[in-house]
Amino acid sequence: MHGAGVIREDEHDPYRRAEKWPDGTQCPQCRAVMHRGAWRWASEPPAATPAATSGQSRHSSSPHLCPACQRIRSHDAAGVLVIDAELLAGRHDQIRATIQAIARAEEREHPLERILAFEASAQGPWTIETTGLHLVRRLGHGLERATGSVLSTRYLQGEAKAVMHLSR
Numbered sequence: 197m198h199g200a201g202v203i204r205e206d207e208h209d210p211y212r213r214a215e216k217w218p219d220g221t222q223c224p225q226c227r228a229v230m231h232r233g234a235w236r237w238a239s240e241p242p243a244a245t246p247a248a249t250s251g252q253s254r255h256s257s258s259p260h261l262c263p264a265c266q267r268i269r270s271h272d273a274a275g276v277l278v279i280d281a282e283l284l285a286g287r288h289d290q291i292r293a294t295i296q297a298i299a300r301a302e303e304r305e306h307p308l309e310r311i312l313a314f315e316a317s318a319q320g321p322w323t324i325e326t327t328g329l330h331l332v333r334r335l336g337h338g339l340e341r342a343t344g345s346v347l348s349t350r351y352l353q354g355e356a357k358a359v360m361h362l363s364r
């Protein structure tokens with residue numbers, strides 16, 4: 197999928213101005229580290245509860261939140277995926293497992309691509325909000341393939357935000 201998108205979200209995304217973070221900056225929330233202009237996971241894979249870490253950082257850089265944690269804090273999603281209730285009928289477990297597998301793989305590779313909110317009611321529809329456009333696109337296209345559904349996409353805010361919709 198790399199390079200497949202025509203949109204350079206870094207140019208549109210107000211949360212991702214790299215010049216704000218010198219090399220070695222560590223996010224105090226999730227512990228991702230700025231390295232050569234990109235956020236990377238420090239040494240270990242992301243913890244399930246980043247806030248529960250001991251806080252014994254050896255990095256002395258200024259404690260700025262990374263773009264993903266800023267979005268989570270202000271609940272400002274870059275991507276929104278809505279899954280129709282009738283598409284969910286009878287396969288909640290399958291769809292939930294697909295979402296979790298895609299999100300885990302994407303987050304491992306890209307620290308700024310995380311699920312920000314996931315509203316999964318029994319009756320549907322489901323709404324998933326993400327901190328990045330990569331993740332919402334991977335979820336949308338992955339579920340489109342896995343379920344044989346129809347995916348539509350709208351871009352907002354000068355292509356900084358994507359709203360995707362999956363229906364039967």
Ligand SMILES: [Zn+2]
Nearest residue numbers: 223226262265
């Ligand atoms: Zn962070």
